[in-house]
Amino acid sequence: MIRRWLTVCVLVFASGLGGLLLTSLLTHRPALQQISQPGPIVVIRVPLLDWNSTSSSANPTLYSLARKGAVGDLLTRAVSGHSCTGDGWMTLSAGTRTAVGGLAHETLPGHKVDRCPGIQTPFRTSATTGYYPEWPTWRATALSRSPKADIGRLASTAMQHHECVSAVGGGAALAASDRQGEVAHYASGLADADFSTCPITLVSLVSTNDKDLRAAVAKVPADATLVVAALGDDASPEHLRSVVITGPGVPHGRLTSLNTRQIGMIGIVDLTALILHRYGSAAPTLPEARVPSVEPSSSVYGPVTLARDLGQELAVQHSVLRSFFPRALVIGAVVVALGVLLWRLQVRRIRRGEQPLVASSLLRAGIGVTAGALASLPAATFLIGVFPWYRSGHPGFALTGGVLLIAVAISVLALTGPWRRHRAGPLLVVLAITGYTVLDDTMHGSRLQLTSMMGLQPLYGGRYYGMGNVGYAMLATSALLIAALLADPLIRAGRRDLAAATVVLVAIPAILVDGSPAWGADAGGPVAMIPAFAYLALNASGLRVTWQRVALIGGSTGLVVAGLAVLDYLRPAQYRTHLGDFVAGLRNHGQAGGLGRIGQLNAQMLTSGPLTLLVPLLLVVAIVVLVAPSRRFSRPVARLWAPIPFLGNGLVAAVICWVLGFFANDSGTGIPPIGMLIVVPLLVVLAATVSSREPAPRGAPIPGVSSRLLRRRES
Numbered sequence: 001m002i003r004r005w006l007t008v009c010v011l012v013f014a015s016g017l018g019g020l021l022l023t024s025l026l027t028h029r030p031a032l033q034q035i036s037q038p039g040p041i042v043v044i045r046v047p048l049l050d051w052n053s054t055s056s057s058a059n060p061t062l063y064s065l066a067r068k069g070a071v072g073d074l075l076t077r078a079v080s081g082h083s084c085t086g087d088g089w090m091t092l093s094a095g096t097r098t099a100v101g102g103l104a105h106e107t108l109p110g111h112k113v114d115r116c117p118g119i120q121t122p123f124r125t126s127a128t129t130g131y132y133p134e135w136p137t138w139r140a141t142a143l144s145r146s147p148k149a150d151i152g153r154l155a156s157t158a159m160q161h162h163e164c165v166s167a168v169g170g171g172a173a174l175a176a177s178d179r180q181g182e183v184a185h186y187a188s189g190l191a192d193a194d195f196s197t198c199p200i201t202l203v204s205l206v207s208t209n210d211k212d213l214r215a216a217v218a219k220v221p222a223d224a225t226l227v228v229a230a231l232g233d234d235a236s237p238e239h240l241r242s243v244v245i246t247g248p249g250v251p252h253g254r255l256t257s258l259n260t261r262q263i264g265m266i267g268i269v270d271l272t273a274l275i276l277h278r279y280g281s282a283a284p285t286l287p288e289a290r291v292p293s294v295e296p297s298s299s300v301y302g303p304v305t306l307a308r309d310l311g312q313e314l315a316v317q318h319s320v321l322r323s324f325f326p327r328a329l330v331i332g333a334v335v336v337a338l339g340v341l342l343w344r345l346q347v348r349r350i351r352r353g354e355q356p357l358v359a360s361s362l363l364r365a366g367i368g369v370t371a372g373a374l375a376s377l378p379a380a381t382f383l384i385g386v387f388p389w390y391r392s393g394h395p396g397f398a399l400t401g402g403v404l405l406i407a408v409a410i411s412v413l414a415l416t417g418p419w420r421r422h423r424a425g426p427l428l429v430v431l432a433i434t435g436y437t438v439l440d441d442t443m444h445g446s447r448l449q450l451t452s453m454m455g456l457q458p459l460y461g462g463r464y465y466g467m468g469n470v471g472y473a474m475l476a477t478s479a480l481l482i483a484a485l486l487a488d489p490l491i492r493a494g495r496r497d498l499a500a501a502t503v504v505l506v507a508i509p510a511i512l513v514d515g516s517p518a519w520g521a522d523a524g525g526p527v528a529m530i531p532a533f534a535y536l537a538l539n540a541s542g543l544r545v546t547w548q549r550v551a552l553i554g555g556s557t558g559l560v561v562a563g564l565a566v567l568d569y570l571r572p573a574q575y576r577t578h579l580g581d582f583v584a585g586l587r588n589h590g591q592a593g594g595l596g597r598i599g600q601l602n603a604q605m606l607t608s609g610p611l612t613l614l615v616p617l618l619l620v621v622a623i624v625v626l627v628a629p630s631r632r633f634s635r636p637v638a639r640l641w642a643p644i645p646f647l648g649n650g651l652v653a654a655v656i657c658w659v660l661g662f663f664a665n666d667s668g669t670g671i672p673p674i675g676m677l678i679v680v681p682l683l684v685v686l687a688a689t690v691s692s693r694e695p696a697p698r699g700a701p702i703p704g705v706s707s708r709l710l711r712r713r714e715s
Contacts, residue, residue: 005490005498009505016436016509023444029263032256032293035070036249037278039223040199043092043271044216045171047085047208049230049242051308052315056301061214062244063304065228069246070294071303072255073310075267075458076232076241079145081106083238084116088231088268089174089204090142090151095272095286097462098142098149100174106460107237109322116234119204121170122183130173135181152179153284154272158200159184161279168193169204171231176202195219200275223248227271238318238459240265240311245274245292253297254306258290258574261465262450264307265458266292285573287581313390313451314459320396321453324403328377329677335370335684364688365415371684372411372430373404378454378474378674379434380406382441385448403453415685423689424485424644427682431485434678435478438471439509442519446471454674461667466577467513467520469665473674476529476657479510480536481679484650487540491646499646500541507533515561517568521577523561524668528660530557536653540646619659619672626652640686654679 049062051073056063076083078091080103087099101117122130132138135152142149155165155178166185167176173183187193190212195201205212213228220226225247233239243266245255256263257270269289276283277291297303380403389398410433419425441448446465449455454470456463467475483506487499511529514520534553538545568580569587576584625637626648641647658672665671 001493001495002498005495005502019436020440020443023440027444027447030296033251033253033296034293035225035245035251035274035277035291037225037247037274038249039225039247040196040201040221041225041227041247041275041278042195042201042203042220043172043227043229043275044203044205044213045085045089045169045231046205046213046228046242047230047232048234048236049208049228050239050311051242051304052239052311054242059210059213061210061217062228062242063301065217065226065244065246066304067300068252069226069244070250070253070255070292071264071307072243072292073240073265073307074229074231074243075260075265075464076230077238077459077462078268080104081238081460082114082116083232083234085171085204085230085232085234086117086119086174089119089171089202090138090149091268092202092231092272093154093175093177094142094149094151095153095269095276095284095289096147096149097269097288098145098147098151100138109319113233113235113237116232119171119174121188122173122177122186124186128185128187130183130186132174132177132181132183135177139179139181147288150179152177152181154200154275155179155184157276157279157284158198161282163200164198165200165202166194166198167202167204169206171204172202190215190219193219195224196221199278225249225274227274229268229271231268239315240307240459242307243271251294251296252303253294254303255292256295257292259288259464260458261445262447262458263295263445264303264310265464287585290574309388309390310451312395313385314457316390316395316399317451317453318457318459320399324400324453328374331370331374335367335374335681338367368415368426368685368688369408369411371681371688372414372426373407375430375678375681375685376407376410376414376434377403378470378677379410379430379437380404381452381454382437382448382471385451399453423686424488424647426685426689428482428485430682430685431478431482431678434474435482435510438467438475438478439513442467442471442475442513465521467522467525469661469667469670470674472514472520472522472525472661472665473658473671474678475510475514476525476532476661477654477675477678479506479529480532480653480657481647481650481682482506483533483536484646484653485644487536488644488646491540496540496542500537503533503537503540507537511560515564517564517571517577517579521568521579522665523565523579523582524661524664524666526561526564527557527664528657530560531660532653532657535656536649539649615662615669615672618676619655619662622651622655622658622672622676626655637683640683651679 054062076088078087078097079099082104084104090098090100104114104116107113120132122132124130139151142151155176158165159178164184165176167173167183168187168190173186176183176186185197193203203216205216217226225245227243227245229243230241243255254264255266257266259267259270269286270292273286273289273291383406384399384402387402389395389402392398410430414426414429417429419429446456449468449471450458450464456468458464483503486506487502490499490502511526511533514522514525514529531553535545538549565579565583568576569583571580638648654675658675661671662668
């Protein structure tokens with residue numbers, strides 16, 4: 001058996017590695033090139049600028065810059081659901097996401113855009129200088145929020161290097177103010193502006209008219225680096241905004257940064273890093289910001305087309321999200337109810353010695369395919385990103401139709417292949433496709449997660465790469481159940497050593513990819529996944545779960561996560577993720593960074609709607625069913641996995657992972673529902689196929705419960 005087990009392990013490893021290499025080959029990109037600043041730098045803000053509402057005919061100046069410069073989409077979200085230009089200028093000043101005044105909320109479908117606070121102009125102290133009397137209050141507020149924002153950093157840093165920052169327009173004056181709120185060089189409009197006064201010039205245009213942009217560009221010195229961008233959504237719904245960087249030290253292509261790790265996308269804070277990069281090693285360290293770089297392109301307008309595609313993709317994904325999943329969950333609830341009803345009916349008929357219903361085979365097939373498609377839905381929302389659905393005439397229809405087709409295709413594949421002869425076969429296919437999709441995508445930049453309805457949602461979230469909570473729930477749930485399903489026949493064959501080794505072999509890549517700073521960069525993920533896999537390995541090996549072993553597992557988990565964070569911290573600052581930044585903040589300032597926000601964000605999500613309040617209730621129900629499967633209300637569900645006894649342990653491990661993941665991750669409220677969205681339909685698949693096999697005897701032991709106790713209750 002050992003030889004066969006080793007052969008299977010080698011084949012699975014080779015297949016997985018081959019898939020990863022194929023993805024690497026298909027997604028290969030040219031080496032990134034750096035941006036240099038041989039002269040001054042000018043930042044021009046154009047309101048409401050995005051690639052989906054511009055054209056070469058209506059915006060000739062913008063497109064002439066894009067034709068020779070670096071192009072991308074700009075993330076303007078600060079600390080609220082809706083971005084405002086005043087917050088964008090303050091963010092540029094601090095190099096950290098922040099806001100001034102009240103926070104504008106996300107625009108819900110069918111609702112009006114939340115109103116942004118007005119942008120205040122500085123109080124004039126002379127013809128060219130000014131200050132903000134409210135600055136001390138603003139600064140105290142910015143430093144009290146998480147993350148702490150040092151507004152005035154940009155101008156004060158320039159002063160330390162004997163340079164100045166000039167501002168044209170009220171909004172630009174916010175970013176040009178120093179830590180005391182003083183603006184050294186200020187002009188209210190283009191007519192009075194001199195772009196050669198300071199090495200750093202910030203311009204706030206009040207019109208989208210191309211003539212105004214052309215007039216501003218005409219004032220830019222020939223050796224200057226020019227940035228043209230929109231810094232907020234203001235009166236428009238949330239969208240990726242346009243950004244172009246051009247100049248003698250800027251290659252043509254697509255912008256990116258180590259902040260977003262996404263080709264074609266940067267943040268406002270990255271523009272701060274770009275400006276301060278002129279000071280070299282003396283530039284301050286910005287935890288959230290990284291200097292942009294460029295993926296070179298030989299196509300004139302190719303970077304613009306790709307930037308427009310990304311904006312369209314994310315906008316349509318978000319508009320479809322709120323209607324698509326409630327409907328899918330309603331369908332899922334109906335399927336679950338039908339599956340349970342069918343399973344109970346068929347089991348009773350078989351026990352009475354009666355034949356199954358004649359029409360039940362078609363009904364079972366329909367319920368099985370529907371349930372399998374529902375379990376495959378999370379993976380389908382990722383895989384649809386492989387296809388250019390956003391270029392169709394009806395992108396919303398193409399998106400929803402494509403997701404459903406992919407989900408049904410996965411379900412049909414799982415239920416019709418040769419593996420269907422094995423009871424765990426269809427489940428393994430769905431779980432393997434789900435887990436491998438997340439694993440492969442995370443190791444290649446998380447592009448599918450970025451644009452998925454169930455993914456990172458960069459317009460409304462603060463994460464743009466690595467392992468998001470939805471992807472984590474998909475990977476962890478799939479990996480734990482795969483390990484349980486593969487270990488089950490080995491346990492029944494008496495090879496508990498191989499069963500435990502199988503659990504460990506499945507755990508290693510899942511935990512490594514999730515926690516590695518180079519891939520998943522997920523601190524909270526291993527905190528939940530390691531104990532869950534440890535519980536499963538202990539059960540597979542036949543060892544009891546004692547308090548001493550629980551303490552050992554907890555200590556080992558802490559050491560692994562701390563080790564990953566320290567290794568990330570030891571890398572150069574520009575390559576660190578939030579893991580290394582956390583260690584740096586703790587070491588240098590005694591601050592835990594975003595760690596304290598986990599509970600706050602989870603509380604906000606739990607109270608955001610009536611459905612989210614059901615998450616703790618669902619967890620309690622799952623725990624009760626798994627901990628007390630011999631109870632009358634739990635027994636019908638528990639008997640589903642009686643023919644695969646170790647699947648029950650896998651489900652317990654999954655619930656352990658969901659509960660710990662809920663507390664260890666910010667916005668971890670979404671982890672249990674996604675895990676259940678995979679698990680519950682797969683149990684329905686088992687229910688839909690039970691009538692074609694002899695059900696477990698009535699006295700068969702249920703995993704997790706003493707068989708002697710069960711027999712006593714049934715007698």
